[in-house]
Amino acid sequence: MPLGTPLSFVLDFAGAPTESRQVILGGPMMGQAIATLDTPVTKGVSGVLVFRKTDMAARDAGKTYPCIKCGECVESCPMGLNPSALGMLAGKRQYDTMGSDYHLGDCFECGCCSYVCPSNIPLVQQFRVAKQVLREKAA
Ligand code: SF4
Ligand code: SF4
Known part of the structure; x- marks a missing residue:
């Protein structure tokens, strides 16, 4: 087309x-x-x-619910990250901690965590925002 x-x-x-x-x-x-x-x-x-x-x-x-700590996102992450913890930090805008303590930079935005989340939390979208904020701070 x-x-x-x-x-x-x-x-x-x-x-x-x-x-x-x-x-x-x-x-x-x-x-x-x-x-x-x-x-x-x-x-x-x-x-x-x-x-x-x-x-x-x-x-x-598209409605989202609170994290129930089911661990599905952790199981699904091919990088061995903790999307649940990253998502909670993103909710509090603790972007520096996400980068320094939870290896946000290793996330390659595959979206597996968001896909499996039964609470429909837009994890990968939150991670994109966090990365953008950290990039702008570093510039
Ligand atoms: S899959 Fe969703 S509900 Fe389950 S632990 Fe991860 S963020 Fe929480
Ligand atoms: S989007 Fe990032 S945190 Fe989520 S499963 Fe993929 S690599 Fe892991």
Whole structure:
């Protein structure tokens, strides 16, 4: 498809479900949700993921809950990090501690922790923000 094509056109052409509720550019782990189907396709778009209403119901429409310390995120992290602890520190904006004591720099943003979290906590998004803050402080 030509770059610049609005996603609404792409989804209609592909026959995507009309009751779609959320569209993600990229894959299920690292993709970014978009706010409007007027968003154009750019060269960085590797794929488009469309969730139907029923899909969203399974994830409670994006609602988040407190960490229940289930440990699923720790089990899933290929870098052996503690996303649960990192997420709690991110909530308190303790970005320096995340970097110095919890090896935030080793996180390569695969998104596994966010994907498995039953509380739907946007862990990897929090880590991206924390990294950006630390980068700006270091500049
Ligand atoms: S997977 Fe989610 S709920 Fe479970 S420990 Fe990690 S952050 Fe907490
Ligand atoms: S996003 Fe980072 S913290 Fe989460 S599983 Fe991947 S490497 Fe580990």
